Amino acid sequence: MSPAINFSAFVETSANGDRRLDLAVEGITCAACIGDIENGLAPVAGLASARVNYTHRRLALVWRDDAFEPLEVVRRLAAIGYKAHPFRPSRQEEVEAAETRDLLRRLAVAGFAAMNVMLLSVSVWSGNAGDITDETRDLFHWLSALIALPSAAYAGRPFFVKAARALRNRSMTMDVPISLGVTLALALSLYETIHSAHHAYFDSAVMLLFFLLLGRVLDQAMRRRTRTVADNLMAMRGETAVLLRPDGAHEVPVRAVRPGDEVLVRPGERIAVDGVVLTGLSELDASLVTGETAREPVAPGMQVYAGTLNVSGALTVRATAPADSSLIAEVNRLVADAAQARSRYLRLADRAARIYAPVVHVAAFATLAGWLFMGAGLHDSLVIAIAVLIITCPCALALAVPATQVVAAGSLFRAGVLLQSPEAVERLAACDTVVFDKTGTLTLPEPRIVDRGRHDPDILATAARLALSSRHPLAVALSGEARGALPFAGAEERTGEGVVAVIEGVEARLGSPAFCGADAEAARILAADPEATAIAFRHGGRSAVFTLRQTLRPDAREAVAALRAAGFRLAILSGDREAPVAAAALALGIADSRFGCKPADKIAALDAMKAEGRKVLMVGDGLNDAPALAAAHASLSPVTAAHVAQASADALFMGERLAPVVAAALIARRALTIMRQNLAIAVIYNAVAVPLAVMGHVTPLIAAAAMSGSSVIVTLNALRARADRSASLPRSAYEGGRATTPGVEARAGA
Amino acid sequence: MKVLLYLVPIALCLGLMGLGAFLWSLRSGQYDDLDGAAVRILDDSDVEPIDDARAKG
Numbered sequence: 001m002s003p004a005i006n007f008s009a010f011v012e013t014s015a016n017g018d019r020r021l022d023l024a025v026e027g028i029t030c031a032a033c034i035g036d037i038e039n040g041l042a043p044v045a046g047l048a049s050a051r052v053n054y055t056h057r058r059l060a061l062v063w064r065d066d067a068f069e070p071l072e073v074v075r076r077l078a079a080i081g082y083k084a085h086p087f088r089p090s091r092q093e094e095v096e097a098a099e100t101r102d103l104l105r106r107l108a109v110a111g112f113a114a115m116n117v118m119l120l121s122v123s124v125w126s127g128n129a130g131d132i133t134d135e136t137r138d139l140f141h142w143l144s145a146l147i148a149l150p151s152a153a154y155a156g157r158p159f160f161v162k163a164a165r166a167l168r169n170r171s172m173t174m175d176v177p178i179s180l181g182v183t184l185a186l187a188l189s190l191y192e193t194i195h196s197a198h199h200a201y202f203d204s205a206v207m208l209l210f211f212l213l214l215g216r217v218l219d220q221a222m223r224r225r226t227r228t229v230a231d232n233l234m235a236m237r238g239e240t241a242v243l244l245r246p247d248g249a250h251e252v253p254v255r256a257v258r259p260g261d262e263v264l265v266r267p268g269e270r271i272a273v274d275g276v277v278l279t280g281l282s283e284l285d286a287s288l289v290t291g292e293t294a295r296e297p298v299a300p301g302m303q304v305y306a307g308t309l310n311v312s313g314a315l316t317v318r319a320t321a322p323a324d325s326s327l328i329a330e331v332n333r334l335v336a337d338a339a340q341a342r343s344r345y346l347r348l349a350d351r352a353a354r355i356y357a358p359v360v361h362v363a364a365f366a367t368l369a370g371w372l373f374m375g376a377g378l379h380d381s382l383v384i385a386i387a388v389l390i391i392t393c394p395c396a397l398a399l400a401v402p403a404t405q406v407v408a409a410g411s412l413f414r415a416g417v418l419l420q421s422p423e424a425v426e427r428l429a430a431c432d433t434v435v436f437d438k439t440g441t442l443t444l445p446e447p448r449i450v451d452r453g454r455h456d457p458d459i460l461a462t463a464a465r466l467a468l469s470s471r472h473p474l475a476v477a478l479s480g481e482a483r484g485a486l487p488f489a490g491a492e493e494r495t496g497e498g499v500v501a502v503i504e505g506v507e508a509r510l511g512s513p514a515f516c517g518a519d520a521e522a523a524r525i526l527a528a529d530p531e532a533t534a535i536a537f538r539h540g541g542r543s544a545v546f547t548l549r550q551t552l553r554p555d556a557r558e559a560v561a562a563l564r565a566a567g568f569r570l571a572i573l574s575g576d577r578e579a580p581v582a583a584a585a586l587a588l589g590i591a592d593s594r595f596g597c598k599p600a601d602k603i604a605a606l607d608a609m610k611a612e613g614r615k616v617l618m619v620g621d622g623l624n625d626a627p628a629l630a631a632a633h634a635s636l637s638p639v640t641a642a643h644v645a646q647a648s649a650d651a652l653f654m655g656e657r658l659a660p661v662v663a664a665a666l667i668a669r670r671a672l673t674i675m676r677q678n679l680a681i682a683v684i685y686n687a688v689a690v691p692l693a694v695m696g697h698v699t700p701l702i703a704a705a706a707m708s709g710s711s712v713i714v715t716l717n718a719l720r721a722r723a724d725r726s727a728s729l730p731r732s733a734y735e736g737g738r739a740t741t742p743g744v745e746a747r748a749g750a
Numbered sequence: 751m752k753v754l755l756y757l758v759p760i761a762l763c764l765g766l767m768g769l770g771a772f773l774w775s776l777r778s779g780q781y782d783d784l785d786g787a788a789v790r791i792l793d794d795s796d797v798e799p800i801d802d803a804r805a806k807g
Binding site for chain 2: 031034035052053055056101104105108112115116119136147
């Protein structure tokens with residue numbers, strides 16, 4: 001019944017005829033898994049190579065044979081206990097990988113130049129104090145020039161290019177003073193070398209580039225690691241659609257679906273594309289789209305949105321262009337408006353550069369004018385003025401913010417938070433108010449059984465084992481209680497009714513109360529709790545009705561209390577109805593809660609808070625939250641969130657706990673304090689060094705020592721942004737991400 | 751100071767060799783999986799046949 005997954009959209013063919021497929025693999029937890037997988041795949045015929053990337057939790061398959069079927073590998077992996085999902089690196093990830101390699105090459109060249117020029121410079125410094133001949137010193141200076149000039153031209157290119165772009169846009173970034181300082185230092189040194197003078201600053205220039213490139217490489221590496229995990233999680237959501245073509249049904253990646261295609265949506269699956277229902281009757285759970293937890297019936301001719309969960313019956317849907325639907329169009333328009341407003345945010349480092357650059361350049365110019373006025377020659381005055389620029393060259397300043405950012409991003413990563421934008425730490429740190437969405441954010445994305453204690457554990461375990469054979473969302477939720485048991489052999493799912501299996505010779509049923517003859521009890525439960533849903537179980541004479549409902553995340557109370565203790569004001573903005581919102585607000589003790597919010601209402605509420613001077617951290621997961629996520633000062637989404645919401649959020653958090661939200665807020669605050677400290681250290685350094693330079697006392701030796709000294713101090717201080725280890729949260733990112741999506745797992749495995 | 755005539759070129763050559771080696775290792779993908787490289791060295795399945803007791807740990 002289940003059509004074969006069509007991997008062709010993921011396979012890359014290289015020039016020499018090799019086919020390559022990347023799989024994101026779940027369950028790689030230890031080093032032995034590498035051998036397990038690679039040796040386990042050795043007997044697969046036709047496979048040229050299978051190599052695990054342990055850092056990225058991925059498997060690269062290469063084969064040449066046309067007849068080879070990669071699905072065979074996925075089956076084989078499932079047999080030895082690993083779940084693999086085909087995936088293609090996102091465009092962003094490819095660009096970042098290329099950038100990392102490029103930066104590493106430039107770093108290597110800068111490192112080579114810095115070491116060799118330093119070797120020559122130290123000889124000159126000690127020679128200047130001793131008995132070096134003029135010829136030897138000139139030779140050493142020329143050799144330094146020969147190494148430093150081409151190396152700096154190559155290694156400094158990223159800074160020069162960005163500085164030129166900033167100047168063209170009439171803006172100021174840290175790259176401008178960096179480029180100016182390096183260029184002037186090299187030009188002055190070359191001039192001095194030509195005139196066989198005593199001092200040259202080649203070492204300072206290349207060392208500066210080396211330090212700055214090191215900072216950028218670390219930053220890039222951290223960002224890439226985060227991106228890989230995010231891409232893996234995306235692949236593990238296993239977002240495929242069943243395409244109905246005249247030649248049969250094919251399972252294809254969602255991206256391959258075009259408007260006009262017909263898609264089959266089985267019960268328990270999320271609708272992958274926006275479209276119109278052609279055939280079938282079902283109920284939809286739109287909580288990921290609107291925040292509304294009540295089910296809606298759906299019939300042919302009705303519009304459906306991507307991300308809604310198909311609950312009971314199979315549907316055929318004709319895909320329409322995403323912008324066709326009014327809700328999506330409105331959300332996209334609001335997101336675009338909000339994103340534009342946010343792009344005006346000026347990063348801390350750039351704000352510092354705006355003050356710093358004019359001050360330094362004016363100081364250098366004043367030095368030149370001052371020495372000329374005092375009667376010094378033009379050459380000497382110029383040398384001193386350029387020395388001022390070199391010594392203030394913002395080594396410490398340019399590292400002050402990025403170094404802290406890298407360390408904070410690492411801490412956040414360990415706490416289960418994936419940063420999506422580089423300046424997110426600064427914006428997170430400024431927030432004083434946290435606004436939560438309810439459905440899927442304060443509550444778990446899937447319903448949970450709430451009356452576990454009322455049932456015989458034996459019956460619950462049997463029902464949960466039976467639930468493993470169903471794709472219905474309620475059964476999937478119940479199957480979480482199976483605790484690793486295997487499904488019953490011969491279990492059969494009956495669409496719209498439930499699952500049947502013969503256990504110990506007696507028929508067992510799990511499904512709708514009517515299917516199990518438990519209508520009366522179910523009606524009683526629903527009368528007592530209108531938000532709940534019921535699933536019934538009957539095995540011979542024994543029967544049970546389990547109550548399932550949206551439940552708060554397990555640590556929601558603690559997380560909310562921790563945020564309140566840290567001084568945050570809290571609010572709930574939900575698209576759901578009054579009763580469930582009020583219940584959640586009451587349970588968490590959040591006084592400010594609003595229900596029935598449309599996307600525009602959420603933005604209006606955020607604007608009102610902004611007008612009061614509050615900076616809002618928005619936490620939400622639904623499509624309807626996306627505009628608010630983009631409009632808020634900073635935003636967080638769970639990894640289970642809708643695509644548009646994820647794309648609008650500054651950071652994603654993993655796992656089913658809310659603790660990462662608290663960690664994100666606190667780590668970011670700490671990081672911002674350290675960034676400010678670092679900027680202060682850089683300013684103090686300049687306050688000491690600049691007067692020396694202005695008075696003409698700075699030699700190349702002093703410049704080199706001062707610059708590396710201040711860089712090291714700033715970097716060491718940045719290391720303090722590492723959060724306390726004991727406070728760090730879910731250690732394994734993958735376990736956390738997996739735990740929240742049992743439904744997806746069950747589907748991907750089917 | 752004649753010693754400089756061959757010591758300086760030797761120093762530069764050594765530096766360039768190091769740079770070349772790094773660029774080669776970068777190009778050949780040796781930095782693509784740093785964690786994996788660290789644990790693969792402990793894998794001895796290429797020395798003896800796979801032993802079931804070791805398989806999952």
